Amino acid sequence: MKRLVLIFIMLLMTTALFAQVGGIASSDVITFHGFTWGTSLNTFKAGMGNPVFTEDSGGFQALIYENVQFAGNRALMVAYFSDFGLEGGMYYFNASGLENIMMCYDSVQRELVINYGPPPPAPAGRYEPLMREMRSYETCWMLSGGYIHLRVNTRTSDPVTLWVSFPTLTKILDS
Numbered sequence: 001m002k003r004l005v006l007i008f009i010m011l012l013m014t015t016a017l018f019a020q021v022g023g024i025a026s027s028d029v030i031t032f033h034g035f036t037w038g039t040s041l042n043t044f045k046a047g048m049g050n051p052v053f054t055e056d057s058g059g060f061q062a063l064i065y066e067n068v069q070f071a072g073n074r075a076l077m078v079a080y081f082s083d084f085g086l087e088g089g090m091y092y093f094n095a096s097g098l099e100n101i102m103m104c105y106d107s108v109q110r111e112l113v114i115n116y117g118p119p120p121p122a123p124a125g126r127y128e129p130l131m132r133e134m135r136s137y138e139t140c141w142m143l144s145g146g147y148i149h150l151r152v153n154t155r156t157s158d159p160v161t162l163w164v165s166f167p168t169l170t171k172i173l174d175s
Contacts (some may be wrong), residue, residue: 023049030146037166038085057058071111073104088165104160
């Protein structure tokens, strides 16, 4: 009986410690437009409809969709599939003018923070104020469930972009 009580107490302590540290946070479960990594191409098409364009490149098939909504913004969406299913995707947001671009960036970033928590702080250096002025706006999350990169360069006419990828694809792209 003492052994059973001891096991029960240890189980409670482990559970409490696990919860306090964060355990397996739901933020580590990354999806792309509501689809989990490995979703088949046919299942994705059944949920999203037919794409406006498809492209095969480097062992991946890309499905392109127009006028997709994310965080209240319209975007061109590209979903990448390998033989293993959904591996990654990208949103190109339709925003023009500095004010609209920044509003788009902020709303997408806010949605990502709600879903995945705050991103790790950017490394600071001696010339950080100058570098902050010169670089594009970027926010990144490297989670066990994948990689997320939100970016916009306000000095060019580039769109606000959001890249989301499964760890396998992230490793391929990093090499």
